[in-house]
Amino acid sequence: MACQAENNIPINEESAFRENRAIEWIRIERYWTDSEDFAESSPQYLPMTCQHCGNAPCEPVCPVYATYHTPDGLNAQIYNRCIGTRYCGNNCPWNVRYFNYHDPKFEDTFTNHLNPDVTVRSRGIMEKCSMCVQRIRRGVREARYDGRELQDGDIMPACAQTCPTNAIIFGDLNNPDSQVSQMVASDRNYELFGELGTAPGLTYLAKVDVDAEEHSEEEEHAAVPQSPVIWMTVNG
Amino acid sequence: MFRNPYVAYGVLASPGILLVVGIATFLILQRTLLAPTAQAAPDQPIDFPHTVHAGMLELDCTFCHRAASEEPHAGLPALEQCMFCHTAVQPEDNEQIGLLLEAWNNYEGVEWERVHQLPDHVQFVHEAHINAGFECSTCHGDVEEMEKIKQVRDLRMDDCVECHLDNEAPIDCTTCHY
Numbered sequence: 206m207a208c209q210a211e212n213n214i215p216i217n218e219e220s221a222f223r224e225n226r227a228i229e230w231i232r233i234e235r236y237w238t239d240s241e242d243f244a245e246s247s248p249q250y251l252p253m254t255c256q257h258c259g260n261a262p263c264e265p266v267c268p269v270y271a272t273y274h275t276p277d278g279l280n281a282q283i284y285n286r287c288i289g290t291r292y293c294g295n296n297c298p299w300n301v302r303y304f305n306y307h308d309p310k311f312e313d314t315f316t317n318h319l320n321p322d323v324t325v326r327s328r329g330i331m332e333k334c335s336m337c338v339q340r341i342r343r344g345v346r347e348a349r350y351d352g353r354e355l356q357d358g359d360i361m362p363a364c365a366q367t368c369p370t371n372a373i374i375f376g377d378l379n380n381p382d383s384q385v386s387q388m389v390a391s392d393r394n395y396e397l398f399g400e401l402g403t404a405p406g407l408t409y410l411a412k413v414d415v416d417a418e419e420h421s422e423e424e425e426h427a428a429v430p431q432s433p434v435i436w437m438t439v440n441g
Numbered sequence: 442m443f444r445n446p447y448v449a450y451g452v453l454a455s456p457g458i459l460l461v462v463g464i465a466t467f468l469i470l471q472r473t474l475l476a477p478t479a480q481a482a483p484d485q486p487i488d489f490p491h492t493v494h495a496g497m498l499e500l501d502c503t504f505c506h507r508a509a510s511e512e513p514h515a516g517l518p519a520l521e522q523c524m525f526c527h528t529a530v531q532p533e534d535n536e537q538i539g540l541l542l543e544a545w546n547n548y549e550g551v552e553w554e555r556v557h558q559l560p561d562h563v564q565f566v567h568e569a570h571i572n573a574g575f576e577c578s579t580c581h582g583d584v585e586e587m588e589k590i591k592q593v594r595d596l597r598m599d600d601c602v603e604c605h606l607d608n609e610a611p612i613d614c615t616t617c618h619y
Contacts, residue, residue, distance in 0.1 A: 273614065275613055275614070275615050276613060279615065281614060281615045281619070283614045283615075283618045284562050284618065285560070285562040285563075285618060286614075286618075321513070321514055322513055322564060322619075323619065324561055324562045324564070324618070324619065325561060335615075335619055338615050338619045339564070339619055342566075342615070342616070342619075343513075346566070346568070346569055346572075350572055
């Protein structure tokens, strides 16, 4: 919900899900633990959003350079360049790029509730998680006005802000003191589909299953994602 | 009787010349007629005189457009803000202030016509430019001398990018497009 409100994501009607054309920049993947008895298996949840790969499969296939890597390490989608070939969505191993098959629909009451800092995407273009780039830009500007360096916690994407258990953490990976840097150093840290070698900007922390014998770490049960996006130091 | 047009009109009708003339015409039109600057200045529901407020009274732009130095959107003042002064300033012979009072007393808004139409996919951040030390008139022209506000600057992407390059501002796509 936070993501939908922040980024002007249109309301997904039931038909959108039936057509497999729903737009959810962040979705929750659900897994079930291995157990033959359904009643004993418990669900595991994994938030799935654009991984902001350092070596992104979606970028080289775009014929118009609508998706590219920003200097601060974001995988950006430039809506006005996009011509809707959908190659990028086809090439994304995480299926986190969403194509606007329809014009966005909002309830009439939403007219004055859209975020003015984010473009409303029209039919025929691709969109995806932008890591709330409007918030990043704003945070960078405000730090500059105050004449200070960016600090940990200055910038927070909508998903991280709304998460009650702080399961999503955003920060500067170049700064060794930041919270993300320390969490990435943990041996619970892993990349989703790391074997593909796309160098995701998002990594996940494996959940420690307290019910398991000897408190062993079960890597499959990932629950704590973190999003260490690297941004450039601001100048000028 | 069939007449070969190339023969009839000579070199003027040859495809090469037509192409050259066509391209030249298009470029000239694009620079003049098609430019946003060529848009006619729209009539406003109330003839708000910037000449009086910004010119004669020398009010600062941010006195009314308060968000300009703090928010991406400069914003139009609410009627309430007009009434800060116009509860007292009500010359009887002025019809335009009458329109303002009428809207205020009837709890109606005034539907101003937007003059500077940027496409939706461009995010122009007013605060960044104001805080970088630019005058409003850099883009908006000498508003205090305009009877009717009109767009004076091209405000297309090459205009933005040239200025960004001159001032060593970032020209990364996500600076403006997100």
